Amino acid sequence: MPQRAKNALTPQSDAKETKAETSRAKILDVAQKLFARRGFEGVSIRDLAQALGMTTASLYYHFPSKEEIFVAVHGRSLEAVQREVMDAIAGLKDPWDRLEAAAAAHSRNFASPERSGASIAAEYYEGSLAPFRKIMVPQRDAYERLIAVLVADLQLPKNVDERLFRLQLLGALNWLPVWHRQGRGHSAEEVARQFVRNFRMGLDPDYKPAGDRKKKGAGKR
Amino acid sequence: MPQRAKNALTPQSDAKETKAETSRAKILDVAQKLFARRGFEGVSIRDLAQALGMTTASLYYHFPSKEEIFVAVHGRSLEAVQREVMDAIAGLKDPWDRLEAAAAAHSRNFASPERSGASIAAEYYEGSLAPFRKIMVPQRDAYERLIAVLVADLQLPKNVDERLFRLQLLGALNWLPVWHRQGRGHSAEEVARQFVRNFRMGLDPDYKPAGDRKKKGAGKR
DNA sequence: ACTTTTACCGATCGATCGTTAGAAAATTCT
DNA sequence: AGAATTTTCTAACGATCGATCGGTAAAAGT
Numbered sequence: 056m057p058q059r060a061k062n063a064l065t066p067q068s069d070a071k072e073t074k075a076e077t078s079r080a081k082i083l084d085v086a087q088k089l090f091a092r093r094g095f096e097g098v099s100i101r102d103l104a105q106a107l108g109m110t111t112a113s114l115y116y117h118f119p120s121k122e123e124i125f126v127a128v129h130g131r132s133l134e135a136v137q138r139e140v141m142d143a144i145a146g147l148k149d150p151w152d153r154l155e156a157a158a159a160a161h162s163r164n165f166a167s168p169e170r171s172g173a174s175i176a177a178e179y180y181e182g183s184l185a186p187f188r189k190i191m192v193p194q195r196d197a198y199e200r201l202i203a204v205l206v207a208d209l210q211l212p213k214n215v216d217e218r219l220f221r222l223q224l225l226g227a228l229n230w231l232p233v234w235h236r237q238g239r240g241h242s243a244e245e246v247a248r249q250f251v252r253n254f255r256m257g258l259d260p261d262y263k264p265a266g267d268r269k270k271k272g273a274g275k276r
Numbered sequence: 277m278p279q280r281a282k283n284a285l286t287p288q289s290d291a292k293e294t295k296a297e298t299s300r301a302k303i304l305d306v307a308q309k310l311f312a313r314r315g316f317e318g319v320s321i322r323d324l325a326q327a328l329g330m331t332t333a334s335l336y337y338h339f340p341s342k343e344e345i346f347v348a349v350h351g352r353s354l355e356a357v358q359r360e361v362m363d364a365i366a367g368l369k370d371p372w373d374r375l376e377a378a379a380a381a382h383s384r385n386f387a388s389p390e391r392s393g394a395s396i397a398a399e400y401y402e403g404s405l406a407p408f409r410k411i412m413v414p415q416r417d418a419y420e421r422l423i424a425v426l427v428a429d430l431q432l433p434k435n436v437d438e439r440l441f442r443l444q445l446l447g448a449l450n451w452l453p454v455w456h457r458q459g460r461g462h463s464a465e466e467v468a469r470q471f472v473r474n475f476r477m478g479l480d481p482d483y484k485p486a487g488d489r490k491k492k493g494a495g496k497r
Numbered sequence: 498a499c500t501t502t503t504a505c506c507g508a509t510c511g512a513t514c515g516t517t518a519g520a521a522a523a524t525t526c527t
Numbered sequence: 528a529g530a531a532t533t534t535t536c537t538a539a540c541g542a543t544c545g546a547t548c549g550g551t552a553a554a555a556g557t
Contacts, residue, residue, distance in 0.1 A: 092402065094317065099513075100516085101513080101515090110536060111515080111516080112518095112538095116535070181313065182314055182318050223471050223474060224448075226449075226450070226455075230450050231443075246440060249437065249440050256433070257475075257478005295504070321545060330506085331507075332506095333507080333547080334504075338504090
């Protein structure tokens, strides 16, 4: 078994890492794609091994169980989307623009058949994955907290529940991979941006439908 | 094998039906509950038989395969929600009120752990269920067409895509069972109504946030 | 009462599931 | 080079999967 895994924060030797870490990453890449398409129970350990060109025994050298592979995919994809969302909103000031960029980054990560894996995951928190809820839920919550901050910055009308609004937007985005097919019609990012705009049109007191927009802060709030 | 199944439309003898049909309905009831909670691949034919107090061989007397049980559940739950939506909107005139009532009926059918089965289904149109897509997709489309009519009646601003709006609303509603738990906080129907109101606040040109509303038809459209 | 149909069950099929032990190959260390 | 270690393989384990067979109660038809 590889006894590395810990103290990856040492300042030295950050250039090339061991072969095992490369294999681990490759496994997670392919597993993410398969889990995203067919779900946890829909992918057998043999399917995954065959797609990787290795045997099932080799998989168990890198991971102790199928569930742990899924948990690793789950955490990795949530870290990735969190990073991409933060990059996407970095230069933007207007809170609605920030939410729109975040939604686009979110769907870019979850709607393609390549990536995803975390949104589909939500339904599989039961069954043999249930013991791993205590690991996966915090992974997911850290990301949802980021979105919650973006929603809080919107200064929504007081009769709109922030939590419900967030769940409504994330629900629509997470359902997108169910019906969206790449190539046909709008891209996933465009759809996500339109989703936010459908809300914005009425929920933002400073929103102007046509060209120019004015700064925030002069509202009656 | 029961050779009944056809000509169920005969005017005579609509009171009591054969024992097989009772068993069939019971099987679909329990299967719907299990499939809704754990998905198609998460429920084994033995799980289902045990929950019913019968053997797997008995199941195969009533249904030729596990997939056909799922397809039957899928069709039955879509017929049910379609019927309930039509009942819910029957007395309502205002198109936004109608959509709100439809959303409440939709979530009442899909958010509870008892019912559901159709929304979860969407992701499982691959794998061993793929050959049944040609049966299930029309089942689902008939229902979505009903919702599409309700959306068309809203007379949305011309810069809002009707299809995307419908998919946004249905996506948020279908994702609801992932996070919503009965008993805590708002009921599923209340959440669904709030979802529609979050849209309405801005998308309906005739909407007034406070008490009284005026009739439709005087808009600039 | 007796035959026929309906509804169910015990036992088991071959296939596939996740997982493991131990040997062989590839790589790294000295 | 040779030894030690890391990585992958062959082969198989028991468990469970969906499905099927022949037989047997229960009900219906006559």
